[in-house]
Amino acid sequence: MSTPANETLSVVVERDLAYPPEKVWRALTHPHLIEEWLMKNDFKPTVDHRFNFRGDWGAVDCQVVAVEPNKTLSYTWAAMGLESVVTWSLTPTSEGTRLRMEQIGFRPDQQQAYQGAKFGWQKFFGNLEQVLSRET
């Protein structure tokens, strides 16, 4: 999938982890491990595989875009009509791994996202806020 140059929404979270890329990769790609830190899911590390994340507040529809073992993982992330792409990058460091997550949303072809966001946006973040406040 190409990434148009004029996106308007982007979230980046980056962290240095004291574990090798192979181990981080397992946590990112094994469904039972993903569930422990992110959400219940039926993920498979296969390009074009469609899957869901399921949380208390609803489901996220996803499709695998790119898989490069121990290096890159990318999937679409559509929640309540807002479509985005989540890309994980793993870079080996002397201490372990630098893990970067980039979420890019609102591509030019996203009329549909707008339609969904129209009724889903507020609810999605209302629910997300609840989840976050429970976790802190």
Add this chain to the structure above:
Amino acid sequence: MPSTNDILFKALSDPTRRALFERLCREGEQTVGALTARAKISQPAVSKHLGILREAGLVRDRHEGRQTHYAVHIGALSPLIDWTNQMTRFWESRFDQLEDLLKRMDQ
């Protein structure tokens, strides 16, 4: 009645409008003529797009003689910036949980 977010989404869902808006963000106030000179569409089309951005509260216009100047309305994007803030918090908390998991995992 549409919410503020609805109007923002609709205004920014069009790539041409988004490109105009981003140019104003990057380069500051400009006349319709200056914006048209570098757009691939006619001046009436540029004016129409700017009108939609103005109605959404994303830009402001200022008339000076025969020229209309457009500038970004600071703060208009705060609902969207809010989205990035909230998603950032979401992922930060998931990173914490990921680190906890990695601690517990075998090699």
